[in-house]
Amino acid sequence: MIELSPTGAFGVLRLPLEQGETRLSAIAPPRITAIAPYPGQMNALSRRLGAFPAPGEVHDGQLRLVWSGREMAFAFGEGLPEGLEDFAALCDQSDAWAGLALVGQDAQAVLARLVALDLRALAAPSSARALMGHLPLLLIKESDTRFDLWTFRSMADSLVHEMEAAMRGVAARRAIS
Amino acid sequence: MHLPCPCCGWRDLREFTCIGAADHLHRPVPDAPPEAWHDYLHNRANPAGEGRDLWYHDPCGTWLVASRNTLTHAVHGSTGLEDAR
Secondary structure, three states: OOOOOOOOOOOOOOOOEEEOOEEEEEOOOOOEEEEEEOOOOHHHHHHHHOOOOOOOOEEEOOOEEEEEEOOEEEEEOOOOOOOHHHOEEEEEOOOOEEEEEEEEOOHHHHHHOOEOOOHHHOOOOEEEEEEEOOEEEEEEEEEOOEEEEEEEHHHHHHHHHHHHHHHHHHHHHHHHO | OEEEEOOOEEEEHHHEEEEEEHHHHOOOOOOOOHHHHHHHHHOOOOOOOEEEEEEEEOOOOEEEEEEEEOOOOOEEEEEEHHHHO
């Protein structure tokens, strides 16, 4: 039998990437489960999960719960409690999303060129849904100098392209100032 | 221009898609007279002043009705669709 070895979403691209004071690297894909509560089941679901993240919230525990859209959260990691399927639609999204980590003191300046969102106003950790050009984005602010950027896996190439152009621009600006 | 998403707060216009007047929400019953369907499909008040428009916040998937003044461009607020009907 032929053994197929999995490749990452950014397999053919040159990552990690460094420009000036920022570094862009691929995030090793964890298990991602989308959790969408059925109507009227939010309270029952919250009890089993501990809490269901409100818009913008990130809950760190045994597994990480990230608000990821209207009445939806992503669970990052293994160990989802049993029996949730009675209260919410669960969908494995591990292969469907691709994540990049942007680290460095110019991280906010880079994203300011791409995302119409005041990143300074976000708490850390917190999440936001936004657009990067035409790319749907799940942005997780880890700190003032680290942002995780998730988009659909089919758009991974475009995400790197957008990020590289912005990082180059900010690095060039820094070099002449 | 910024619009308030009931889910995400104030966001830039480019994250939204405008669907049109909030009249879209009041769909006639299937056997309503042709005049009612004609109104629903074609006739809009197009007010100079306060208007209610249907918007979609693309990133988070929320439908909302935003109140906006077409004379001053002031945005007064919004309601999520489940509360606006």
